Amino acid sequence: MTYHILISDPLSEEGMAPLTQADDFAVTVDTGLTEAEIIQKISNFHALLVRSQTTVTRAIMEAAPNLKVIGRAGVGVDNIDLEAATELGIVVVNAPDGNTNSAAEHTVAMMMSLARNIPQAFLALKEERWERKQHIGVELKGKTLGIVGMGRIGAEVAYRAKGQRMDVIAYDPFLTKDRAVKMGIGYGTLEEVLAASDFLTVHTPLLKETHHMISTEAFAQMKGGVQILNCARGGIIDEDALYEAIISGKVAGAALDVFEEEPAVHHKLLELPQVIATPHLGASTVEAQENVAIDVSKDVMQILQGGQAIHPVNFSSISPEVMRKIQPYFDLAEKLGAFLARTMPDAIEEVTVYYAGDLADQEVAPLTRNTVKGLLQRYLGNVNDVNATHLAKKRGITINEQKTSTTRGFTSLVTVEVKSATVTHQVAGTLVNGLGARIVKVDDYYVDVTPAGHMLLVRHKDQPGAIGRVGTLLAQYAVNIATMQVGRSNEGGDAIMMLTVDKEPQKEEVEGLKQLDDIFDVTAITI
Numbered sequence: 001m002t003y004h005i006l007i008s009d010p011l012s013e014e015g016m017a018p019l020t021q022a023d024d025f026a027v028t029v030d031t032g033l034t035e036a037e038i039i040q041k042i043s044n045f046h047a048l049l050v051r052s053q054t055t056v057t058r059a060i061m062e063a064a065p066n067l068k069v070i071g072r073a074g075v076g077v078d079n080i081d082l083e084a085a086t087e088l089g090i091v092v093v094n095a096p097d098g099n100t101n102s103a104a105e106h107t108v109a110m111m112m113s114l115a116r117n118i119p120q121a122f123l124a125l126k127e128e129r130w131e132r133k134q135h136i137g138v139e140l141k142g143k144t145l146g147i148v149g150m151g152r153i154g155a156e157v158a159y160r161a162k163g164q165r166m167d168v169i170a171y172d173p174f175l176t177k178d179r180a181v182k183m184g185i186g187y188g189t190l191e192e193v194l195a196a197s198d199f200l201t202v203h204t205p206l207l208k209e210t211h212h213m214i215s216t217e218a219f220a221q222m223k224g225g226v227q228i229l230n231c232a233r234g235g236i237i238d239e240d241a242l243y244e245a246i247i248s249g250k251v252a253g254a255a256l257d258v259f260e261e262e263p264a265v266h267h268k269l270l271e272l273p274q275v276i277a278t279p280h281l282g283a284s285t286v287e288a289q290e291n292v293a294i295d296v297s298k299d300v301m302q303i304l305q306g307g308q309a310i311h312p313v314n315f316s317s318i319s320p321e322v323m324r325k326i327q328p329y330f331d332l333a334e335k336l337g338a339f340l341a342r343t344m345p346d347a348i349e350e351v352t353v354y355y356a357g358d359l360a361d362q363e364v365a366p367l368t369r370n371t372v373k374g375l376l377q378r379y380l381g382n383v384n385d386v387n388a389t390h391l392a393k394k395r396g397i398t399i400n401e402q403k404t405s406t407t408r409g410f411t412s413l414v415t416v417e418v419k420s421a422t423v424t425h426q427v428a429g430t431l432v433n434g435l436g437a438r439i440v441k442v443d444d445y446y447v448d449v450t451p452a453g454h455m456l457l458v459r460h461k462d463q464p465g466a467i468g469r470v471g472t473l474l475a476q477y478a479v480n481i482a483t484m485q486v487g488r489s490n491e492g493g494d495a496i497m498m499l500t501v502d503k504e505p506q507k508e509e510v511e512g513l514k515q516l517d518d519i520f521d522v523t524a525i526t527i
């Protein structure tokens with residue numbers, strides 16, 4: 001099979017080499033396309049690779065029935081409609097590590113340029129003006145740099161600022177006192193950081209919560225003469241508020257690599273002499289571009305060939321070591337879900353997956369996703385492990401996971417319980433060495449059935465002749481029974497038969513079985 005990859009933003013050719021030189025991948029590079037042009041083009045592509053220029057909309061994804069993965073050669077994924085990708089079962093991956101250094105170095109370069117008016121002085125010189133007293137700067141030494149967002153880039157900026165002998169204070173909801181102490185920096189609330197900063201730099205992603213987090217109110221809390229840096233994302237700082245704060249003299253200067261709307265030419269902030277700017281160059285180094293292109297191509301190739309995502313954005317990743325342990329259970333989990341889906345008479349409201357034995361020590365979220373995928377596949381078409389839990393939650397289905405060490409003799413046991421408004425059903429399964437997946441319990445009845453092919457689940461009364469009548473009628477329908485298991489609660493009480501049969505039972509055959517004496521219910525299940 002050949003996988004078709006569309007690259008719609010400029011990516012490093014050297015970095016893309018693993019992809020362009022691989023046999024099974026056909027790469028098309030076509031940059032600068034409009035949304036409409038991408039929509040026209042994308043229907044046969046399996047992967048789309050972008051940087052920050054391409055806005056990947058729902059309409060693009062809906063026009064791409066074969067699209068399995070969107071690769072972002074960089075960090076920020078605010079240009080990708082993640083909700084749509086998740087809903088449509090498209091994996092989004094990014095390359096979060098490759099451009100950290102470049103973005104941090106660019107931030108420091110901007111801070112030094114800002115402190116010493118280097119761009120303004122250079123511009124004057126180009127225009128043949130020898131300006132000295134107009135461009136008196138300030139030292140960084142002894143100044144306080146406030147960092148909002150202490151992730152990969154924020155931390156690298158902090159180390160470099162300490163090298164400039166600045167004091168650093170940071171705000172990040174995940175910054176612990178321990179880490180701050182180890183890094184030799186201060187930490188505080190957002191308000192404390194705003195109030196303490198001589199220079200303030202933001203390094204958060206652009207999210208609903210961070211949109212305009214630096215606004216008129218935030219500027220009001222800052223020192224007069226503060227200098228502002230944004231090498232993260234346009235939109236974290238409210239540009240109108242920044243403009244007003246510079247005009248009023250509250251903010252002495254600003255260095256911007258990113259804008260709310262890009263490309264940002266003819267921007268009112270660029271008319272202010274206190275503002276220096278670059279056209280989103282934070283990640284634009286040879287090294288960073290090679291790194292991110294290598295990372296994203298590896299991930300995309302791996303995913304298209306059925307492997308695990310290394311840097312998934314729209315679902316959680318799992319270490320290879322854990323993956324090795326839980327992967328054998330993927331198929332079982334999905335089949336248990338698929339089995340139960342067929343036994344539920346009305347809308348599912350709650351799913352609980354119980355993990356027992358060895359599995360109780362593992363990260364089991366991927367198994368739960370596969371169970372839910374098996375459950376939903378019957379009702380919804382395009383369900384995969386990316387969108388399964390999202391689609392379930394959207395339909396109001398509660399998903400629970402529970403772990404216990406008791407296994408009733410099995411090394412590991414997965415039990416799925418599904419509730420609707422009227423019934424609760426359970427099915428448990430395990431892996432048997434050399435034999436693969438087995439269903440070992442259906443509701444309260446112990447059985448031993450391979451969950452595959454065509455099955456009949458017959459609920460009946462434990463009476464002589466019940467089994468015979470089922471066998472005789474199936475013979476009349478020319479349905480051959482491959483295996484049969486019987487379980488009962490007590491002698492003469494309720495019981496079940498689990499049959500595997502050689503061809504798919506038809507509706508009228510199921511109805512016929514239901515008419516037999518002592519038979520309560522019959523469900524045909526094909527997995």
Ligand SMILES: NC(=O)C1=CN([C@@H]2O[C@H](COP(=O)(O)OP(=O)(O)OC[C@H]3O[C@@H](n4cnc5c(N)ncnc54)[C@H](O)[C@@H]3O)[C@@H](O)[C@H]2O)C=CC1
Binds near residue numbers: 149153209
């Ligand atoms: N200008 C450029 O070319 C580049 C820009 N970027 C931007 O920089 C951003 C940061 O990149 P990384 O450091 O690699 O990401 P990261 O995920 O390592 O760090 C982001 C940090 O922001 C923190 N955060 C989230 N919400 C917050 C809030 N409300 N207040 C305070 N902190 C908050 C997170 O806890 C996290 O520690 C990216 O999302 C991207 O938008 C990244 C690379 C290059």
Ligand SMILES: O=C(O)C(=O)COP(=O)(O)O
Binds near residue numbers: 232281
């Ligand atoms: O990695 C990021 O988030 C960036 O902003 C880099 O953007 P770019 O890939 O240079 O368009």
